[in-house]
Amino acid sequence: MIELSAKQLADAIARGDVSAAEAFETYRARAAADELNAYTWVAPEGTTAAPMSADAPLRGVPLGVKDLFCTEGVPSQAGSRILEGYLPPYTASVVQRLAEAGAPLLAKTNQDEFAMGSSNENSAYGPTRNPWDRERIPGGSSGGSAAAVAAGSAPWALGTDTGGSIRQPAAMCGIVGLKPTYGSVSRYGMIAFASSLDQGGPLTRDVTDAALLYGQMIGQDPCDSTSLAHPETIALPTAERLDGIRIGVPRADLAADGIEPGVIAAFDATLQRAQELGAELVDIELPHAEHALAAYYVIAPAEASSNLSRFDGVRYGLRHGGDEGLMAMYTHTRHDGFGDEVKRRILIGTYALSSGYYDAYYGRAQQVRTKIADDFRAAFGRVDLIATPTAPTTAFKLGEKTADPLSMYLGDLFTIPYSLAGLPAISIPCGLSDGLPVGFQLGGPAFSENRILDAAHALEQAIGFEPLEIS
Amino acid sequence: MSADVEYEPVIGLEIHVQLKTRTKMFCGCELSFGDPPNIHVCPVCLGLPGSLPVVNARAIHLGLMIGMAVGSELAPRSIFHRKNYFYPDLPKGYQISQFDLPLCLGGKLGDVRIHRVHLEEDAAKLTHVGESGRIHGSDSSIVDYNRGGTPLAEIVTEPDVRSAEQAREWLNMLRVTLRQLGVSDVNMEEGSLRCDANISIRPVGDTELHTKTELKNMNSFRYIERGIHAEVARQIEIVRSGGKVQGETLHFDPRTERITSLRSKEEAHDYRYFPEPDLVPITISAEMLDAARAEVPELPTARAERYASTLGLSDDAAKLLADRAELAAYFESVLEVDSVEPVAAANWVTELAARLDEGDPAGSKVEPRALASLIGLLSSKAINVGAARQVLDRLVAEGGDPLAIVEAEGLGAIGGGDELADAVAAAIAANPDVAEKIRDGNMKAIGPIIGHVMKATKGRADGGEVTRLVRQQLGL
Numbered sequence: 001m002i003e004l005s006a007k008q009l010a011d012a013i014a015r016g017d018v019s020a021a022e023a024f025e026t027y028r029a030r031a032a033a034d035e036l037n038a039y040t041w042v043a044p045e046g047t048t049a050a051p052m053s054a055d056a057p058l059r060g061v062p063l064g065v066k067d068l069f070c071t072e073g074v075p076s077q078a079g080s081r082i083l084e085g086y087l088p089p090y091t092a093s094v095v096q097r098l099a100e101a102g103a104p105l106l107a108k109t110n111q112d113e114f115a116m117g118s119s120n121e122n123s124a125y126g127p128t129r130n131p132w133d134r135e136r137i138p139g140g141s142s143g144g145s146a147a148a149v150a151a152g153s154a155p156w157a158l159g160t161d162t163g164g165s166i167r168q169p170a171a172m173c174g175i176v177g178l179k180p181t182y183g184s185v186s187r188y189g190m191i192a193f194a195s196s197l198d199q200g201g202p203l204t205r206d207v208t209d210a211a212l213l214y215g216q217m218i219g220q221d222p223c224d225s226t227s228l229a230h231p232e233t234i235a236l237p238t239a240e241r242l243d244g245i246r247i248g249v250p251r252a253d254l255a256a257d258g259i260e261p262g263v264i265a266a267f268d269a270t271l272q273r274a275q276e277l278g279a280e281l282v283d284i285e286l287p288h289a290e291h292a293l294a295a296y297y298v299i300a301p302a303e304a305s306s307n308l309s310r311f312d313g314v315r316y317g318l319r320h321g322g323d324e325g326l327m328a329m330y331t332h333t334r335h336d337g338f339g340d341e342v343k344r345r346i347l348i349g350t351y352a353l354s355s356g357y358y359d360a361y362y363g364r365a366q367q368v369r370t371k372i373a374d375d376f377r378a379a380f381g382r383v384d385l386i387a388t389p390t391a392p393t394t395a396f397k398l399g400e401k402t403a404d405p406l407s408m409y410l411g412d413l414f415t416i417p418y419s420l421a422g423l424p425a426i427s428i429p430c431g432l433s434d435g436l437p438v439g440f441q442l443g444g445p446a447f448s449e450n451r452i453l454d455a456a457h458a459l460e461q462a463i464g465f466e467p468l469e470i471s
Numbered sequence: 472m473s474a475d476v477e478y479e480p481v482i483g484l485e486i487h488v489q490l491k492t493r494t495k496m497f498c499g500c501e502l503s504f505g506d507p508p509n510i511h512v513c514p515v516c517l518g519l520p521g522s523l524p525v526v527n528a529r530a531i532h533l534g535l536m537i538g539m540a541v542g543s544e545l546a547p548r549s550i551f552h553r554k555n556y557f558y559p560d561l562p563k564g565y566q567i568s569q570f571d572l573p574l575c576l577g578g579k580l581g582d583v584r585i586h587r588v589h590l591e592e593d594a595a596k597l598t599h600v601g602e603s604g605r606i607h608g609s610d611s612s613i614v615d616y617n618r619g620g621t622p623l624a625e626i627v628t629e630p631d632v633r634s635a636e637q638a639r640e641w642l643n644m645l646r647v648t649l650r651q652l653g654v655s656d657v658n659m660e661e662g663s664l665r666c667d668a669n670i671s672i673r674p675v676g677d678t679e680l681h682t683k684t685e686l687k688n689m690n691s692f693r694y695i696e697r698g699i700h701a702e703v704a705r706q707i708e709i710v711r712s713g714g715k716v717q718g719e720t721l722h723f724d725p726r727t728e729r730i731t732s733l734r735s736k737e738e739a740h741d742y743r744y745f746p747e748p749d750l751v752p753i754t755i756s757a758e759m760l761d762a763a764r765a766e767v768p769e770l771p772t773a774r775a776e777r778y779a780s781t782l783g784l785s786d787d788a789a790k791l792l793a794d795r796a797e798l799a800a801y802f803e804s805v806l807e808v809d810s811v812e813p814v815a816a817a818n819w820v821t822e823l824a825a826r827l828d829e830g831d832p833a834g835s836k837v838e839p840r841a842l843a844s845l846i847g848l849l850s851s852k853a854i855n856v857g858a859a860r861q862v863l864d865r866l867v868a869e870g871g872d873p874l875a876i877v878e879a880e881g882l883g884a885i886g887g888g889d890e891l892a893d894a895v896a897a898a899i900a901a902n903p904d905v906a907e908k909i910r911d912g913n914m915k916a917i918g919p920i921i922g923h924v925m926k927a928t929k930g931r932a933d934g935g936e937v938t939r940l941v942r943q944q945l946g947l
Contacts, residue, residue, distance in 0.1 A: 070521040083520065090514050092521060189521040195748035224523050225750050303748055306555050309564020310518045314614070326612075330557055353555070353743035362745060 001026055002470055006155040006209040007236075010059040010102075020060025023155075024049050024104060027062050030153040031107045036129045036138070038148040040067050041075045041108040049104030056102030058216060063103040064148045064157030067111050069095050069200070070189040074105065078191045079113040079141075081124040082311045082318045082337025092189025093221045094200050095158070101216040106154055110144030113339045114308065115165055115193040117141050118411045121402055122341045129398070130173060131468055132436055136395040139169030145203045146173040152470030156204045156213055160190060162197045163296050164391070164415025167427035170203055171390035171439020174429040174468060176456070177203045178210045179415070181446045182422030183228035185214075186221030192307040194300035195226075197419045205467065207428060207457040211236050214449065231447050237457035243278030245455060247271075247442075248383035250286050258410055259392040262433025267389045270430040270440045273462045274387070279455075284379045284386065288371040292417045295368035297409060298352045298361045299420070304342075305349030311337060344405065373421040380445040385455055388414040390427040390439030418443050426456050429465040437465075478672040478710070480703045481680060482632035483586075486645065488624045488655045489593060489663040490533045495620035496592040497524030497567060504661050508615035516620035518562030523749050526551075530622035531574070531753060533654040534590050535763035537624055538575030540652050540770055541585045548754050549574045551590075551747040556740045559614055560594040567592050568625075570744045574753070581644050581772065584629040595619035618662075624654070630669065630680060635699035639692045642666060647771050651796045659691050668699055671716065672706045682716045686723055687733060698723035701730055774799055782806075782813040792817060797831040798824055801839060808843035815846050822860070826867050836870030837863075845873040857930045858882040885931050891924075894932070895940040898923035910945055917941060 001009065001018055012018045024047075031042045049060060070076045070088035077083040091099075099105060112122035120128040120143030128143045130136040131151035138147040142159030146169035149157050159166040161179035170177025178201045185200045192198060202213040215234030221227045249271065254264065275281060313319035313333030321332030338346070352361035379386060391411050401408045418425040425443035432438065440459070444452045494501055498515035514522040538545050552570035573589035595616040599609035626645070632638045646657045646664060656663040671683040686702055689695045701723060706716050718736040723729075769777075771793045778789035792798045802820045805811055819842055823832050845866070849859045854877055861882060862873050877883050885891040898920045899906045908916040917938065924937050 070519075076520070078520070086520070088514075088519065088521070090519075187521075188523050191520040192749075223525060225525050226523075226748075302745060306553050306565050306743070306745070309555060309557065310520070310562060312557060312559075312564060314559045315517060315562060316519070326559065350743065353745055355741045355743070358743075358745070 002030065002152050004155075005205050006061045007212050009155055010057075010061050010212070013059040013061070020049065020102075023060060024062050024106070027106055027154060031064070031148070034148070034151070034153045036131055036134070036147045036151060037126050038110055038128050038138075038144040038151065038153065039064075039107045040077060040079075040110050040125050040144070043106055050099060052100065052102045052104075056100070058098065058102035058212070060102050060104065061155050062106035063098055064107050064109045064145055064154035065095055065105055066142050066145050066157070066159050067108045068115055068160050068191045068193075069158060070191065071095060071105060071108065074108065076108070076191070077125070078115070079111040079123040079125065080337065080339070080342070082333070083316075084124070084318060086317050088189075090189060093186040093223055094217050095189065097186075097219070098158075098213070098216055103156075103213070103216070107148070109142070109148055109154075109157055112141035112143070112165075113342050114191065114304070115141040115160055115162055115198075116304070116341050116345055118164070118168055118408050119396070119398075119401065120144065120169075121398065122339055124339060127398055130395045132174065132395065136397055136436070137172065139172030139391075139395065141165040141169075142177075142203060143169045143172075146170055146175060146177065149173070149175050149203050149205060150468050156202060156209055158200055159203045160193075160198055160200050161415075161419065162193050162199075162300060163419045164412045166201045166203060167415050167425060167439065167441060168391050168411060170427045171429070171437065171441075172395040174437030174465065175203060175205055176207055176210045176426065176428050176460075177201065178214055178426045178449070178453075179418065179424060180214060180218070180449060181230075181424045183226050184230050184424075184447065184449075185217045186219070186224040186227045188221055188223035192303075194303040195307060196303060197296075197300060207426070207453055207460045208236055210426065211453045214453075230449075232450055234453070235450055237450075237453040239454040239458040240461060241278050242274055242455060242458050245279045245385065246282050246383040247274055247279045248282050248284035248379055248386040250289065250386065250388065251283050252285060253289050253388065253414070256392070256413065258407075259389070260394065260433060263389050263392060263394065263438050266431035266433055266438035267387075267440060270459065270463060271387065274459060277458055277462055282383050284383060286372070286375045286379060286417065288368060288375050289417050291368045292372055292420055293409060293413060295365040295372070296412070296416045296420060297348070298365035299369065301345040301349030302352045302362050302365075303349070305346045305353065308338075308342065308346055341405070369420045372417055376417070376421045376423060376445070384444065384451060385448075386443045388441050388443075390414060390441040394433050394436035394438060414441055422446065424449050424452055426452050428456050428460055428463075429467070430459075430463055431465065477675045478707050479633055479675045480635070480699070481630045481671045481673060481683075482634075482638055482699060483630035483669040483683075484583075484628045484632060484638060484642065485667040485669070486626045486642070487593075487665045488537075488626065488649055488657065490530050490622040490624055491653065491655050492527055492529045492533065492622050494527060494529075496527050496530055496590070496622035497620055500620065502621055503617055504663075506617060508613075508617060511617045512619075516562070517616055518564070524567060524747075526750060526753065527622055530590055531755075532759065532763055532766075533622075534574045534588065534624055535755070535759065536652055536654055536767050537588050537626070537649070538578065539763060539767050540648055541575075541578035541580045541588070541626075543575035543578035543585060543588055545575055545755060545760065546572060548572065548752050550752045551750050552744045553747050554591075555743040558594070559612060560597045560619070562595065562616065562619060566594065567747055567750070580648065581641055583631045583641050586627040586629050588624055588626050591623050591625060593618055593621035593623050630671075635696040635703070638668065638699055639696040642692055642695065644772065647794045651768060651771055653766070653768075662690070665690065666695055668695065668702075670699060670702050670706070672703060672710065682718050684716065684718065685720045686730075687720055689723055689725075691725075694723065694725045697725065697728065698730075701728055705730055768796070771796075778813075778817075782817075784814060784817050788814075788817045788821070791821065795824075797833060801832040804833075804839040805843050805846075808840050811843045811846055812850065815850060816843070819846055819863070822863060823867070826863065835867060837866045838870070841866055841871070841873055848873055848877060852884055852933070853877070854882055855884050855931065855933050858884065861930070881929065882931055884933055885928050885936075891928070891932055891936060892940055892944075894924050894927045895920075895937060895944060897927065899941065899944060906945060909941065910947070
């Protein structure tokens, strides 16, 4: 059973070869036995999934859910000490929607605290390990979801992506991760990091699974004012060729420092395959992409500094110093409850929004954001999709970059521009470099998920990436 | 600064009004006042992780109505901002408010210009347990989130107010206007209307604005008047003794009449406003404007003006009726009954209102037609004023038809016939000493004779007619 993709498992359940209950228990036991620290909560033994209709499209294939999503009565800690043991009274819209579509909650997956990080080392519940090499990070912040899917302890999982947090761990773990168009998936019940950038999405073993899961995630939600109805239903991809598809390649951005030769090699080989499949490669420029990282590291911390203000010890979660007066309660609770990276970003964000600095930082960053969106608009006038590596490196060693946040931030180089522009992008595994997976990122205009999934599917077939052997 | 310089206060007001929507500003929880604490709450208004706000369309509608009532420019597009600060009554650590693109800009009510009207959410209600009644020094504080998230309209005036009395009168005008608009209960005791005042002083004739202080959260119009008086006096004292007014936020204690500092300008919050990323901009459609316009009634100032200019009412009578929508409505329904004279109608609606305390005459037993009929009986001299008041008392108590009451009770006026002449003769006979004084030219002594006649006729006699008959019978 565990060799089956989620789609294959759903089909097997539909045929009656395996029952949904069997599938749930098999994966429940695997998740409970996980050695990667991919989970922060696993459904207890004897859990039966909520009843679903016989024609529920996802058939009962269980789902790993990033801990950033609220799940009623189930710990939802966002990787933070400040929410240790927090049991929300409600379930996130998208998790609810997927449960009703036949993907019951299997487990909550580990993550960087409040989704701030690229390595899962910022989790208050310990780092998740990469199943390809346990001395290495699985990427982040949806590292638990990526490791779980790659290791086959979950058939598929939900992640969230603010600046690359689905795509980068998918790349590091050799699986597929889709960051959808901003607004296409409800954020209601997803604990906010940076509201204007956060977007939930699937992490799956293959492109078909990503399409199947994403197709059930979309839809306008009356509880999320920024959600939008997707103009198309999501089809399962069938394309084998890329004839007539123009793929833009931002050559100048690929010359940046710090991109590993092995990553470039795998990327170039994949472009070669795309050409063989009939795609036309077009050199493009994204003139403002070089400022994306700077703009992101103003906007995201600014929003985070505000979003994280609610963790004050008054109503839920950690409370320290409650007997020593209001100010003591605030400072002790937040000092003890937040990790270093979260504190760093709250400080940066608070500064960026301060009176007298707003225009120079937040205001300017928003201007850059508009320019980047304009760059993409111009580029997508000439090409159908844009290709880059997902990340400049393969999975690095635990502890290798913790002392150097800037080098950690540089890992988001290729993913952040799409986040700032609100555009969809997928990461698919495109080969190995020194035995570690390399991710290939394909991005498109808003709501072009069908186009992206189709092209990714054609490439996936041609690449024939060997996934990690599931034991 | 010499002591003989005259100073004038320059005052701007900031009024927070709780809007009368069914549900909160950004969630579906019902509004309530006086319910047990923390029952009207949900993930959104408790600021639980992951929750998101959704704008209450009715609050936008009421906001537009306020803008229309004060003649604001209504923004075709406005956005919400986050105002960030930490306080236990603010569950998200920020208030969703409006900043540089408010719903309504400009306007005027009476002689005070409106700067802007914007929408925001109310904070929760804090109760501090212990001696101080304030958060510092309290043993503990408890929070009721029922109020948290209540829609508020903040109305900000230009600094056009020049005295404490004017502030009180203008606020009353605003309250009456908002009440008649139906957008709020405007009840200061329940906190549905709250007011802050920005106060500075300057030498009379100066046109500059000087350093202001902000007097916070005064919870009655009387306290506002007294608070402003106290603050203006304090500022004049400072300036006269050579000092400088410091920009700070102040608290007025109505028990001690003392003003204390809540925080100085240096301690002022940096609210780190930025556009609320969880909400999309509000775009005001023609349909929304039409719907709001259709609900804006004739407002008190316009109505009082109409009563005075076209119906001939005195300014006081016109304002008295216009300020209470239910009196005005009743007054107009009395006028709709044939040929009722407006000034008399106004007087008798006022008489009726006095008997009903704060009640709505439309809900009383007195039909507008009955009041009109009563006024008719009086103007045709079929009854006198005293009898009319008696009839009104009966109408208030039991309802019915004034004419039937007059007949049943024998309250009809006694005209010039023999009955009244006989009663006058009897009164003169019973008061020979008074009659003597009158014969000597002292008409002021007539009281006891009139009293005697009134008693004998059960008050139905017309005083003027009695006087005429006394003079006649005494041969004067």
